[in-house]
Amino acid sequence: xxxxxxxxxxVNGAASLGFVPYHQLDGQPNVVVDGSPTDGTELCLTHWxxxxxxxxxxxxxxxQMAFAYLDAFDLHDRASAVSNNHFDQDxxxxxxxxxxxxxxxxxxxxxxxxxxxxxxxxxxxxxAARVSMTLAAYATPGRSPLGDLPSDYAEMTAQLYVEMLGRxxxxxxxxxxxxxxxxxEDATLDASEAALGSGQATLExxxxxxxxxxxxxxxxxxxxxxxxxxxxxxxxxxMAIYNATDRFSVLVIREQHYDFTYRYESWVxxxxxxxxxxxxxAALVERLNDAEPSPGRWGADPVSVLTxxxxxxxxxxxxISPAAFREILEHHLRxxxxxxxxxxxxx
Numbered sequence: 001x002x003x004x005x006x007x008x009x010x011v012n013g014a015a016s017l018g019f020v021p022y023h024q025l026d027g028q029p030n031v032v033v034d035g036s037p038t039d040g041t042e043l044c045l046t047h048w049x050x051x052x053x054x055x056x057x058x059x060x061x062x063x064q065m066a067f068a069y070l071d072a073f074d075l076h077d078r079a080s081a082v083s084n085n086h087f088d089q090d091x092x093x094x095x096x097x098x099x100x101x102x103x104x105x106x107x108x109x110x111x112x113x114x115x116x117x118x119x120x121x122x123x124x125x126x127x128a129a130r131v132s133m134t135l136a137a138y139a140t141p142g143r144s145p146l147g148d149l150p151s152d153y154a155e156m157t158a159q160l161y162v163e164m165l166g167r168x169x170x171x172x173x174x175x176x177x178x179x180x181x182x183x184x185e186d187a188t189l190d191a192s193e194a195a196l197g198s199g200q201a202t203l204e205x206x207x208x209x210x211x212x213x214x215x216x217x218x219x220x221x222x223x224x225x226x227x228x229x230x231x232x233x234x235x236x237x238x239m240a241i242y243n244a245t246d247r248f249s250v251l252v253i254r255e256q257h258y259d260f261t262y263r264y265e266s267w268v269x270x271x272x273x274x275x276x277x278x279x280x281x282a283a284l285v286e287r288l289n290d291a292e293p294s295p296g297r298w299g300a301d302p303v304s305v306l307t308x309x310x311x312x313x314x315x316x317x318x319x320i321s322p323a324a325f326r327e328i329l330e331h332h333l334r335x336x337x338x339x340x341x342x343x344x345x346x347x
């Protein structure tokens with residue numbers, strides 16, 4: 001994307017905020033939403049871990065924090081720039097709320113639901129899920145209606161925000177106009193919801209360790225669905241699973257193929273309830289590898305990543321039975337010490 005992007009924004013009395021790409025802030029006074037503060041940041045409204053945003057605006061989503069800030073709108077001092085260091089639905093809604101507050105307030109419930117669908121893969125309004133699907137399509141290289149996206153992530157993020165800040169009204173008001181971008185994924189969501197609703201796929205909860213266990217039969221839906229800006233998760237659609245359970249750790253069993261995931265809610269400063277802290281998975285990996293007779297080897301992400309997963313690598317199926325696998329996993333989750341605290345030290 002050649003040259004510097006123009007500043008996009010509106011005047012709201014004496015306090016106006018306009019979008020400036022994160023990598024072009026150059027230390028000018030700024031507000032950052034849904035990301036990390038940088039040089040010149042006078043206010044950061046984010047649910048990201050360990051960032052000390054004003055507690056009176058704290059909420060599950062950064063978008064909810066941005067809307068809460070509209071009632072004050074007096075803490076950004078000299079800042080006229082607002083930015084974010086990555087593109088996703090929560091970041092887009094947060095920016096939009098501060099740049100076009102009147103238009104955003106008219107669509108507040110829908111916009112927050114869009115942010116929730118993108119970040120947490122949960123929704124109340126199916127059209128909010130479809131808007132999230134559309135935004136993910138725009139952010140997916142090789143699929144985006146914008147054509148070839150910049151290979152540089154900062155430039156891609158900037159282009160996506162400029163483009164989508166100008167489209168978010170229409171996306172929310174007329175999602176049917178974007179049918180071609182969301183229809184295929186919407187059908188995969190239907191199939192996953194039907195599998196869970198009919199009992200083809202079963203859901204069991206283990207409340208004391210905040211675990212949901214989904215068992216999917218051979219031949220069950222596996223097309224998956226988007227996560228965040230342009231990522232994809234295979235298997236049952238994440239929205240079907242996460243709308244069906246409040247548990248923040250999830251095990252999916254397909255015959256003897258096992259996928260364990262910590263949900264994103266347990267990475268951020270979630271406020272409507274405190275998630276059970278994540279447990280480090282390294283010792284669990286060692287125990288599983290000791291027990292695994294198949295050629296595969298178990299591996300896991302660090303608990304510090306957004307949605308850490310535990311998976312068998314090098315083999316599609318484990319030789320550990322589902323009952324034995326669950327016993328090993330649940331023992332670890334029950335007895336391992338907490339290993340992740342996203343909240344500031346004073347909390």
